Amino acid sequence: GENVEQHPSTLSVQEGDSAVIKCTYSDSASNYFPWYKQELGKRPQLIIDIRSNVGEKKDQRIAVTLNKTAKHFSLHITETQPEDSAVYFCAATGKNRDDKIIFGKGTRLHILP
Amino acid sequence: NAGVTQTPKFRILKIGQSMTLQCTQDMNHNYMYWYRQDPGMGLKLIYYSVGAGITDKGEVPNGYNVSRSTTEDFPLRLELAAPSQTSVYFCASSWSSGGGVYNEQFFGPGTRLTVL
Numbered sequence: 753g754e755n756v757e758q759h760p761s762t763l764s765v766q767e768g769d770s771a772v773i774k775c776t777y778s779d780s781a782s783n784y785f786p787w788y789k790q791e792l793g794k795r796p797q798l799i800i801d802i803r804s805n806v807g808e809k810k811d812q813r814i815a816v817t818l819n820k821t822a823k824h825f826s827l828h829i830t831e832t833q834p835e836d837s838a839v840y841f842c843a844a845t846g847k848n849r850d851d852k853i854i855f856g857k858g859t860r861l862h863i864l865p
Numbered sequence: 866n867a868g869v870t871q872t873p874k875f876r877i878l879k880i881g882q883s884m885t886l887q888c889t890q891d892m893n894h895n896y897m898y899w900y901r902q903d904p905g906m907g908l909k910l911i912y913y914s915v916g917a918g919i920t921d922k923g924e925v926p927n928g929y930n931v932s933r934s935t936t937e938d939f940p941l942r943l944e945l946a947a948p949s950q951t952s953v954y955f956c957a958s959s960w961s962s963g964g965g966v967y968n969e970q971f972f973g974p975g976t977r978l979t980v981l
Contacts, residue, residue, distance in 0.1 A: 795972040851963025
C-alpha cells in the first residue's frame with residue numbers, strides 16, 4: 753500500500769524567510785497530493801493541493817511542486833509570517849474513487865520573530 | 866451549512882467506561898472518517914465509511930466500533946476505555962477519497978478525550 757514520508761518533523765525559520773517541507777510517496781499510481789494546515793488546538797484544513805498532471809501550483813505565498821519521476825512533492829512558503837506557525841501534513845491518494853488518502857506524520861513549523 | 870460537527874467537545878472517562886462520540890455532516894458526503902491524534906503526533910485513521918451501511922477498518926481500529934446507518938451520521942463507540950485511548954478524535958468527511966475531484970476532507974472541531 754501507499755506510504756508517505758514527511759521531513760523535517762520540526763522546522764524553525766526566521767520571520768520573512770522561506771520554509772520548505774518535503775514528502776515522498778511510494779505508490780506510483782498516486783495522483784492527488786493535498787497539504788493540510790493545523791493551527792494549535794484547531795482542526796486540520798486544506799491549504800493547497802496538486803494533481804499529477806501538473807508540476808507546480810501557487811496560491812499567493814504558498815506553492816507546491818511535484819516530481820512524479822522521483823515520487824516526491826514539496827510545500828514552499830515564502831515571506832513567512834507569525835500566522836504560518838502550525839503543523840503541516842502532506843497526503844497522497846490514488847485515481848480510484850475509493851483509494852484511501854494516506855497522511856504524512858506532520859511538520860511543526862515555528863516562525864521566529 | 867454547519868459542515869462537520871462533533872459532540873462532545875471534551876470528556877473525561879474512567880477506565881472501563883464506554884461512550885459514543887457523535888459526528889454529523891450536512892454536505893451529503895459519502896465518505897466519512899475517524900482519526901485520532903495523540904499529543905504532538907500525526908493523524909491515525911481508526912475507521913472509515915464509503916457510504917451508509919458500509920464501514921471498514923483503518924490503521925488503529927482495536928478498542929473502537931462504528932456504524933453508518935445514515936449518510937449524515939458516523940458515530941464512534943469506545944468500549945472498555947483504556948488510558949491508551951486518551952487522545953483528540955477528529956471526524957472528517959469528503960465527497961470522494963481518491964479519483965477525479967472533490968477529494969478535500971472537511972474536519973470536525975474534534976473531541977478531546979481523557980481516560981483516567
